[in-house]
Amino acid sequence: xxxxxxxxxxxxxxxxxxxxxxxSHAPRAPWRDWLALALLMFPVLLVAVDNTALxxxxxxxxxxxxxxxxxxxxxxxxxxxxxxxxxxxxxxLGDRIGRxxxxxxxxxxxxxxxxxxxxxxxxxWLIAGxxxxxxxGAMLMPSTLSLIRNIFPEPNRRRLAVAIWAAGFSGGAALGxxxxxWLVEHFWWGAIxxxxxxxxxxxxxxxxxxxxxxxxxxxxxxxxPSIILSLLVMVPVVYGIKILATHGLAAEPLAAIGxxxxxxxxxxxxxxxxxxxxxxxxxxxxNRTAPSDAGARNRTAPLLDISLFGNRVFSTAIIANVLxxxxxxxxxxxxxxxxxxxxxxxxxxxGVAMVPALIATVAAGLLVVPLVKKVRxxxxxxxxxxxxxxxxxxxxxxxxxxxxxxxxxxxxxLCLGVGAAETISNDLILGAAPAEKSGAAAAISETGYExxxxxxTAILGSILTASYQGNLRLPAAVAESAPAxxxxxxxxxxxxxxxxxxxxxxxxxxxxxxxxxxxFDSGVxxxxxxxxxxxxxxxxxxxxxxxxxxxxx
Numbered sequence: 001x002x003x004x005x006x007x008x009x010x011x012x013x014x015x016x017x018x019x020x021x022x023x024s025h026a027p028r029a030p031w032r033d034w035l036a037l038a039l040l041m042f043p044v045l046l047v048a049v050d051n052t053a054l055x056x057x058x059x060x061x062x063x064x065x066x067x068x069x070x071x072x073x074x075x076x077x078x079x080x081x082x083x084x085x086x087x088x089x090x091x092x093l094g095d096r097i098g099r100x101x102x103x104x105x106x107x108x109x110x111x112x113x114x115x116x117x118x119x120x121x122x123x124x125w126l127i128a129g130x131x132x133x134x135x136x137g138a139m140l141m142p143s144t145l146s147l148i149r150n151i152f153p154e155p156n157r158r159r160l161a162v163a164i165w166a167a168g169f170s171g172g173a174a175l176g177x178x179x180x181x182w183l184v185e186h187f188w189w190g191a192i193x194x195x196x197x198x199x200x201x202x203x204x205x206x207x208x209x210x211x212x213x214x215x216x217x218x219x220x221x222x223x224x225p226s227i228i229l230s231l232l233v234m235v236p237v238v239y240g241i242k243i244l245a246t247h248g249l250a251a252e253p254l255a256a257i258g259x260x261x262x263x264x265x266x267x268x269x270x271x272x273x274x275x276x277x278x279x280x281x282x283x284x285x286x287n288r289t290a291p292s293d294a295g296a297r298n299r300t301a302p303l304l305d306i307s308l309f310g311n312r313v314f315s316t317a318i319i320a321n322v323l324x325x326x327x328x329x330x331x332x333x334x335x336x337x338x339x340x341x342x343x344x345x346x347x348x349x350x351g352v353a354m355v356p357a358l359i360a361t362v363a364a365g366l367l368v369v370p371l372v373k374k375v376r377x378x379x380x381x382x383x384x385x386x387x388x389x390x391x392x393x394x395x396x397x398x399x400x401x402x403x404x405x406x407x408x409x410x411x412x413x414l415c416l417g418v419g420a421a422e423t424i425s426n427d428l429i430l431g432a433a434p435a436e437k438s439g440a441a442a443a444i445s446e447t448g449y450e451x452x453x454x455x456x457t458a459i460l461g462s463i464l465t466a467s468y469q470g471n472l473r474l475p476a477a478v479a480e481s482a483p484a485x486x487x488x489x490x491x492x493x494x495x496x497x498x499x500x501x502x503x504x505x506x507x508x509x510x511x512x513x514x515x516x517x518x519x520f521d522s523g524v525x526x527x528x529x530x531x532x533x534x535x536x537x538x539x540x541x542x543x544x545x546x547x548x549x550x551x552x553x
Contacts, residue, residue, distance in 0.1 A: 033151050036211045037161050040147060041168045042203045043107055043140045046196055048172025050079075050133070053180025057189040064189060067123040074127045077242055082134030084450040085234040089227045091142035091443020092303050095216040099143045099150070104207065106139025111200040118190035129193075145442035149430045150214040160369045162430065163423045167362040170419065178351050216437065223274060226303035229267040236260035238450065241458040249462070267304075274302040305440060308433055314441070316545040317428035318448050320381050323538045324421045325452030327388040330460035330531055331395075331414055334524050335407055341498045342517055343404050353404065357411040364419030372424060378546025380424050382539045387417025389535035396528035400521050421542075428549065460527045467523030468494060475511045478504070494520050 058072055067075065094102040110133060117129025148165055152158035183191040237260035243253035309315045332354075339350035368380050391414030398406045426445055433441035472491055482500055489496035490512065497516035501509040 032210055033157075035206075036151055037148065037164060039203050039207050039210060040103075040144045040165070042199055043103070043110075044144055044165060044168040045172040045175075046110070046199045047137055047140055048169045049176045049179060050137075050192075050196070053176040053183075053192045057180055057184045057192055060184050060189040061123075061126070065120070065123045065126065067126075071123040071127065075123065075130055077239075078127050078130040079134040079137065080242075080450060080454075081235055081238055082131045083138050084238045084447065084454075085231045086135060086138035087142060087443045087447045087450070088230050088234075088304055088440070089443075090138040091146065091440045091446070093222070094139070094143050094146060095437060095440055096222065098213045098215045099146045100207070100211050100213040102139050103143035103147065103211075104204065106136045106143065107200045107203055109136035110140065111197045114193040114196035118193040120190070141446045142443040145426070145430065145445065147211060147214065149433075149442070151212065155427075155431060156369075156373075158430065159372065159424075159427045160366075162427045163365045163369050166365045166419070166423045166426060170358055170361040170365070176351075178355075181351070223270075223303050226267065226270055226274075229263055229270065230303060232263040233260050233267050234447070236263070238454060241454045244458045244462055268306060271302040271304050271306045304444070305437055308437065308441065308444070311432050312545055313428055313549060314432035316542060317381070317425040317432065318444060320385065320421055320425040320538065320542050321429070321445060321448045322452035322455070323385065323535065324388065324418045324425065325449055326456035326459075327385075327392070327414060327531060327535055328418045329453040329456035330527070331391070331411060331456075333457055333461050334464055334520075334527065335411060337494055337520070338400070338407060338524075339404055341494050342513075342520070353408060354411065357408065357415040360412050361415040361419035361422075364416045365423035368420045368423055373551055376547065376551050377424050377428060377549045378542055381421045381428070381546060382543035384417040384419070384421030384424070385535050385539035385542060387420070388414050389417075389532050389539060390414075391417065392528045392532040392535060396525055396532050400524065401517070428546070460531060463530065464520075464523040464527045465493070467526050468519045471522045472497070472519040473515055475508070475515070478508055478512055481505075481508060490516070 054076070058075070061067060061075065062072055065071075090102065090106075113129055113132040113136060117126060117133070120126040120129055145162075145165060148161045149158065152161045180192050183189075183195070236256040240253035240256035240260065243250070243256070247253075309318075335354070336350060339345045339353060345353065364384070368384075372380055391410045391412075394406060394410035394413065398410070400406060429441055429445045469491060474487065474490065478487060478500070481504060486496075486500045486503065490500040494516055497512055501512040501516070504512060
């Protein structure tokens with residue numbers, strides 16, 4: 001692995017050592033770097049908005065395309081399944097062919113597929129289009145983060161750039177429900193996809209002049225079997241987790257996860273086999289002596305450099321990133337149900353109610369940049385995870401029966417923690433990896449996003465559902481007045497209980513909602529207590545392992 005050292009001259013030019021990763025040899029004024037970052041925000045916003053906006057268009061899609069429940073599930077799931085399966089492969093591909101080139105290919109493809117999919121005449125067409133968006137979307141996020149690593153080699157500027165990148169992602173997620181609802185209300189569901197075209201145009205027009213290319217100078221040959229293995233790892237695992245979150249424990253999702261984990265073992269064995277042996281005197285992964293150019297290009301290179309995980313800072317920052325997203329998505333899962341089903345808010349109203357907390361995520365990410373000049377980054381990450389634990393503490397031991405104020409306040413506290421922990425952990429991930437492997441490092445970070453989000457939904461969602469089902473006690477009079485199918489559905493989900501209450505007269509409806517609220521709240525308390533312990537443990541881990549990472553200079 002090559003050992004890269006970057007320098008920046010008085011004009012802002014990015015230089016490199018003889019073994020370094022190519023970025024740019026032409027002088028670059030600092031303002032060009034920040035304009036390049038501004039352009040990189042367009043695909044970040046696009047992916048973030050696309051992730052959350054389409055969910056609010058599902059009722060309109062069901063009516064327009066006459067989609068079945070299974071088809072609606074695949075309309076949502078096709079995108080993350082393909083995206084998660086290809087992130088590592090695309091990050092490694094960007095290191096080989098050029099991260100800017102991959103970004104432009106992905107952006108062009110994403111815009112083109114979005115435009116075609118916006119006019120999908122059938123649910124099958126839309127599912128295929130969403131899978132195509134996952135393919136090109138996998139090129140975007142690792143490319144943007146790895147380009148930031150190479151545009152901003154100086155740690156303080158890079159840390160601010162990563163904070164802005166994370167703020168763009170959080171801001172897009174916050175805008176998605178509001179923006180998507182407005183487009184569906186004033187136009188049609190396809191407008192959510194069609195809007196990708198004008199968002200991508202500034203990047204494609206100005207990007208070639210402002211964004212410098214970068215790649216691994218000694219990439220080696222592409223290992224096709226590893227790409228196939230990575231798909232066989234991620235797709236079954238992600239599919240299994242999503243099915244567990246939706247339908248609970250069953251043989252099919254457990255078998256899928258088991259198969260994915262088995263392929264993961266095979267994948268890791270192959271990567272270790274392909275990793276070149278380090279010289280006896282070598283130190284950490286990023287300090288190994290580079291192989292000769294000819295030897296590196298002739299050998300088959302590992303798709304994923306497993307030695308990155310030997311760096312404790314890198315691996316611990318990945319864990320912190322995963323758990324921060326686990327914390328956030330698990331919270332959103334039950335908060336959205338509480339606001340819409342128990343408080344009676346519409347999806348857009350609940351989205352607006354969450355905006356202050358999501359703004360806090362952005363603010364926290366920007367505020368910790370100067371903070372790490374005085375406080376060690378490991379303690380900032382630990383403090384962020386501890387704030388997440390504090391948010392869950394409010395939920396676990398608070399009273400949810402007096403409106404949404406307590407839960408929204410807890411979300412605000414949690415988002416402050418997520419914003420701080422996520423920003424610094426991403427910076428630690430990029431800083432711990434060699435510059436020539438920044439695409440692979442960014443892909444691992446993005447995969448952590450996906451896995452953390454899915455685990456938060458699946459694990460906490462399954463616990464919440466099981467607790468609700470075990471604690472629901474419907475009045476005997478309900479069984480006598482309501483159809484057996486409706487009562488059974490009420491026993492499965494909170495949404496089913498709300499539907500049942502809407503079909504019953506006043507006193508019985510109130511009794512059903514009282515029982516459903518009590519059962520749901522009991523599950524929320526248990527879920528929050530488990531998440532509280534997990535976040536507190538993660539905070540201790542980060543404080544201990546990352547305590548020696550020095551403050552920024």
